[in-house]
Each structure stands twice: as C-alpha cells, then as structure tokens.
Amino acid sequence: MTAQRQEGNALRLGFATIGLAALLLCPTGPTARAEGATTERIVVDRHTGLAIDGFDPVAYFADGAARVGAADFEASAAGAIWRFRNASNRAAFVGHPEIYAPQFGGYDPVGVARGVPLQGNARIWLVAGQRLYLFSREDDRDAFAAAPERILARARAQWPGLIATMAE
Structure with missing residues (x-):
C-alpha cells in the first residue's frame, strides 16, 4: 500500500471515530419523543x-x-x-x-392464514368483531369481509408458527 493510500485510510478512520463519538455523546434534548x-x-x-x-x-x-x-x-x-x-x-x-392495536401485529390476516406475513396497509382496513385488521390489498379485505371466521381460524392457527420465526 502506498504512503498516500495509508494517509487516506487514517484520515477516514479519524472521521469515522469522530462521528461515532458525536453520536454516542449527543443528548436527546428536551424535545425527545x-x-x-x-x-x-x-x-x-x-x-x-x-x-x-x-x-x-x-x-x-x-x-x-x-x-x-x-x-x-x-x-x-x-x-x-x-x-x-x-x-x-x-x-x-x-x-x-x-x-386498539391492529391484530396480527398489522400483518394482513389473509396472508397470515396462508402462512405469509404480508405487511398491512393502514389505508386498507376493517374493524370486525371489535378488532382492527389491516390488509395489503383491497381484494384481501373483501375476501376477509366475506368470510372472517374462516380466515381468522386459519390465521390464528398459522400465527404462532410465523411469530416464532420473527425477531422480538
């Protein structure tokens, strides 16, 4: 490695160290959420x-x-x-x-019933049985609305297996 490249690496390492120190020492301040x-x-x-x-x-x-x-x-x-x-x-x-929190952590219950955790969309939703469900697609919401108990039974059976594969 040339001397010029070594100096460049040392300079980058110095900047990285300063940046890391700034992040660690930076207070959250009074407006923290x-x-x-x-x-x-x-x-x-x-x-x-x-x-x-x-x-x-x-x-x-x-x-x-x-x-x-x-x-x-x-x-x-x-x-x-x-x-x-x-x-x-x-x-x-x-x-x-x-x-009040969406059921299945906000995953689409139709996807969960199929064993696939699809992220629900907050704009595609349904309250059924006093619980909130979010769906990835309008077609999934419509299918759920037509047969909620059938889909929920399958989703509840699949959920423990899916959640076991997810990080906490």
Whole structure:
C-alpha cells in the first residue's frame, strides 16, 4: 500500500471515530419523543419506528376512518411508537393497547392464514368483531369481509408458527 493510500485510510478512520463519538455523546434534548425499537412482530417503519405509518389506531374505532396521528400525541408500546390525533385517543390506547392495536401485529390476516406475513396497509382496513385488521390489498379485505371466521381460524392457527420465526 502506498504512503498516500495509508494517509487516506487514517484520515477516514479519524472521521469515522469522530462521528461515532458525536453520536454516542449527543443528548436527546428536551424535545425527545416516545422511543421504540423496530420489531418484526409489529409492522413498524424501520426508519421512524412508527407503527401503522403514524395513523391513529383509535380513530378507526372512534371516527370510523383512517386518520394520521400527530407527533405531539405519541406513546410507546410493544416496541413501536404509536401516534394519535388527540390526548383522549392516546389515553384510550395506553389503557387498552390489546383492543386498539391492529391484530396480527398489522400483518394482513389473509396472508397470515396462508402462512405469509404480508405487511398491512393502514389505508386498507376493517374493524370486525371489535378488532382492527389491516390488509395489503383491497381484494384481501373483501375476501376477509366475506368470510372472517374462516380466515381468522386459519390465521390464528398459522400465527404462532410465523411469530416464532420473527425477531422480538
């Protein structure tokens, strides 16, 4: 290796060390939001940590619509950050996340029934049996709506095997 290349490598290593030190020493500050870790068991945006693309899970029940939550109303649950439209929706979720969070971690129940964890889309949804389900395609939602118990029976049978292959 030439002396010039060695100097270049040393310079890059120095910058990398400074960058790493800055990241480790950087405080989160007073405006830090709820924190969450990306998990495969809950559909979470790996860049933001947001569950269901930042949509308010309570709004599906309260408003009967998919509504985007606000950064001012966040909660951390099940390794994800959840956003809400207002403080009362946040409080409802924090009190009962098992009711308001999408079933199968936000995976499409039709895909789960087939043994394939397909990420659900927060805009393609259905509340059935007082539970929220997200679907990857409108066709899957329509098939589910036509026979929810049949699909849920297969999805519930498949889910333990799928979840065992996912990271926590």
